[in-house]
Amino acid sequence: MTTTNEAQPRGPAEFERRxxxxxxxxxxxxxxxxxxxxxxxxxLHAHPTVVPFLVLVLGIALFASLVGGRFxxxxxxxxxxxxxxxxxxxxxxxxxxxxxAGIDLSVGAIMILSSVVMGRLAVYVxxxxxxxxxxxxxxxxxxxxxxxxxxxxxxxxxxxVTLGTWSIFGALNLWYSASATIRQQEIAATAPFLQWTGTAxxxxxxRLTYGSILMIVLAALVWxxxxxxxxxxxxxxxxxxxxxxxxxxxxxxxxxxxxxxIAGALCAVAGWVLIGRVxxxxxxxxxxxxxxxxxxxxxxxxxxxxxxxxxxxxxVGALIVGxxxxxxxxxxxxxxxxEFAVGVLIIVAVAIDQWxxxxxx
Amino acid sequence: xxxxxxxxxxxxxxxxxxxxxxxHADFELRRNEIxxxxxxxxxxxxTLIKALAGAVKPDAGEILLDGQPVQFRSPMDARDAGIExxxxxxxxxxxxxxxDNMFLGRERKRKDILxxxxxLLDRKTMRDEARQRLSELGLMTIQNIGQLVETLSGGQxxxxxxxxxxxxGSKLVIMDEPTAALGVKESRKVLELMLDVKRRGLPIVLIxxxxxxxxxxxxxxxxxRLGRRIAVINPKDYSMSDAVxxxxxxxxxxxxxAA
Numbered sequence: 001m002t003t004t005n006e007a008q009p010r011g012p013a014e015f016e017r018r019x020x021x022x023x024x025x026x027x028x029x030x031x032x033x034x035x036x037x038x039x040x041x042x043x044l045h046a047h048p049t050v051v052p053f054l055v056l057v058l059g060i061a062l063f064a065s066l067v068g069g070r071f072x073x074x075x076x077x078x079x080x081x082x083x084x085x086x087x088x089x090x091x092x093x094x095x096x097x098x099x100x101a102g103i104d105l106s107v108g109a110i111m112i113l114s115s116v117v118m119g120r121l122a123v124y125v126x127x128x129x130x131x132x133x134x135x136x137x138x139x140x141x142x143x144x145x146x147x148x149x150x151x152x153x154x155x156x157x158x159x160x161v162t163l164g165t166w167s168i169f170g171a172l173n174l175w176y177s178a179s180a181t182i183r184q185q186e187i188a189a190t191a192p193f194l195q196w197t198g199t200a201x202x203x204x205x206x207r208l209t210y211g212s213i214l215m216i217v218l219a220a221l222v223w224x225x226x227x228x229x230x231x232x233x234x235x236x237x238x239x240x241x242x243x244x245x246x247x248x249x250x251x252x253x254x255x256x257x258x259x260x261x262i263a264g265a266l267c268a269v270a271g272w273v274l275i276g277r278v279x280x281x282x283x284x285x286x287x288x289x290x291x292x293x294x295x296x297x298x299x300x301x302x303x304x305x306x307x308x309x310x311x312x313x314x315x316v317g318a319l320i321v322g323x324x325x326x327x328x329x330x331x332x333x334x335x336x337x338x339e340f341a342v343g344v345l346i347i348v349a350v351a352i353d354q355w356x357x358x359x360x361x
Numbered sequence: 362x363x364x365x366x367x368x369x370x371x372x373x374x375x376x377x378x379x380x381x382x383x384x385h386a387d388f389e390l391r392r393n394e395i396x397x398x399x400x401x402x403x404x405x406x407x408t409l410i411k412a413l414a415g416a417v418k419p420d421a422g423e424i425l426l427d428g429q430p431v432q433f434r435s436p437m438d439a440r441d442a443g444i445e446x447x448x449x450x451x452x453x454x455x456x457x458x459x460x461d462n463m464f465l466g467r468e469r470k471r472k473d474i475l476x477x478x479x480x481l482l483d484r485k486t487m488r489d490e491a492r493q494r495l496s497e498l499g500l501m502t503i504q505n506i507g508q509l510v511e512t513l514s515g516g517q518x519x520x521x522x523x524x525x526x527x528x529x530g531s532k533l534v535i536m537d538e539p540t541a542a543l544g545v546k547e548s549r550k551v552l553e554l555m556l557d558v559k560r561r562g563l564p565i566v567l568i569x570x571x572x573x574x575x576x577x578x579x580x581x582x583x584x585x586r587l588g589r590r591i592a593v594i595n596p597k598d599y600s601m602s603d604a605v606x607x608x609x610x611x612x613x614x615x616x617x618x619a620a
Contacts, residue, residue, distance in 0.1 A: 046509075229480040230468035233461055237454040247452035249437055249466030307456040 048301045052316040063327030074206035084322035090293035091314040093266035100239040101306025102158035108289035109169035114140040115271030119281030122191035129191040144264015148257040177283035184279035197276030211273040240307025365428040373422035382408040384588035397575040400585030415439030445530030451522040455511035460491040516547030572601040
């Protein structure tokens with residue numbers, strides 16, 4: 001009934017025997033000397049922050065030669081740093097989100113809502129300023145958690161979720177603030193702590209604000225989180241390939257939720273920095289912050305497809321935008337050309353990202 | 362067999378609506394063997410494997426690991442019990458390094474205060490261990506343990522995934538179509554890796570459609586048909602065409618082995 005064969009030959013099949021004669025190198029790589037361009041491309045692929053760094057150095061060189069000493073003046077240099085601080089802090093939050101292949105359109109709205117909560121609770125409700133500040137942080141955290149829950153539990157695309165919450169947080173902000181600004185003098189009188197981020201260490205003509213120092217400290221903390229802890233590895237893996245990450249044993253839902261929550265809290269800190277920069281609490285300030293934070297992240301070399309990028313890149317990206325705006329303004333160029341330049345930078349940055357990705361294929 | 366099987370399943374049932382994917386299926390993996398699981402598309406072999414790997418919860422039946430009944434609620438449970446799976450998509454993260462991938466989801470923290478309270482990773486230990494595991498399997502043609510996985514060839518990636526499973530699997534390794542996406546040379550390397558892993562004392566469950574590969578490395582072949590184990594054959598006693606005939610119903614399974 002069953003046909004019993006002669007002992008089945010074990011080992012390589014006939015067609016595989018000739019492999020012994022074949023080239024012994026397994027999966028030999030192309031031995032051709034790669035061209036200079038190819039090697040440059042591989043180098044950039046392995047070190048993605050080099051490109052933004054080069055652009056920053058080139059931008060500084062360009063404007064130094066165009067504008068001269070006024071651009072390099074310590075006061076101007078420190079002014080650029082102050083101008084990028086808010087976007088820098090929001091950019092740190094945005095980087096976390098974009099690393100998971102998400103996007104957060106509500107960062108600016110969370111920032112303003114948190115600043116309004118801090119301001120009104122401290123100035124009008126009369127809570128101790130530290131308590132008002134903490135409640136503001138919790139509001140930011142809760143907003144981020146809401147985004148995270150909608151993304152992970154309802155499985156909605158982050159773009160849609162944050163487009164919706166952007167409107168929701170914006171409306172809550174107008175309702176709670178009654179569209180009224182809390183004036184600088186009122187805050188100075190009752191809650192000067194909220195303006196602390198705008199105070200500065202003076203080095204000659206240069207002003208280093210505590211807000212800028214805070215931005216650098218936050219960047220260092222998030223860098224540590226991303227590069228030296230298991231959570232950070234999980235963020236990259238989740239953004240790179242969520243299915244692979246899940247099969248490798250990562251709780252991708254919890255990782256995403258944590259990312260959105262941390263980003264929300266960082267936005268609240270950005271709200272504190274905003275109060276320091278503006279002096280007052282205005283429900284209408286920081287209108288362009290959403291898109292500016294995405295600009296900084298993208299110019300900083302972080303990929304919108306997730307899994308690739310760095311915090312350092314984002315800070316450099318924010319500085320690039322700051323240097324170009326400031327340099328063009330000092331050159332006497334109309335504001336509209338500043339916008340034009342930023343647009344070109346974004347497109348060039350994404351084009352470079354795409355070009356580098358092809359190395360991997 | 363007097364020895365307890367490493368992994369045993371008795372009468373597993375799994376229904377999806379009116380479709381019966383597993384119809385009182387049995388399974389047995391012995392020590393020091395490579396057991397191939399073959400079956401036509403839709404025979405229920407992936408449901409069987411998912412049940413064994415914890416990805417699917419059977420409606421009825423029991424699974425015994427080393428003779429002890431176990432219940433897996435997730436792939437993590439199975440992994441914690443010592444069952445490692447090399448998935449067809451490998452579950453590697455291309456943008457991370459080889460070392461990061463080897464320890465993905467079970468990173469080592471430093472044993473000092475920084476590790477305990479700040480979660481500082483012990484990157485040196487992880488790199489050293491990853492390098493050691495890869496050289497044990499003769500895979501250290503990969504020069505740099507910090508190399509990103511996306512720069513590796515298909516065979517090298519398979520090698521990293523197998524090394525990871527072999528490093529953490531204490532009981533057995535399940536491999537789902539490990540040679541399906543590979544060329545002739547790289548397939549050969551992966552088959553040798555499997556024999557190597559077996560020599561180190563880890564039994565392997567191999568799911569494959571590639572009959573030459575199955576007949577070359579398997580000690581026994583579990584043939585799945587219509588949701589159940591229809592036969593277990595010794596590849597030395599049967600030809601590939603017999604196996605295919607039993608699998609597709611063209612030939613009656615050998616009586617003694619009928620389940």
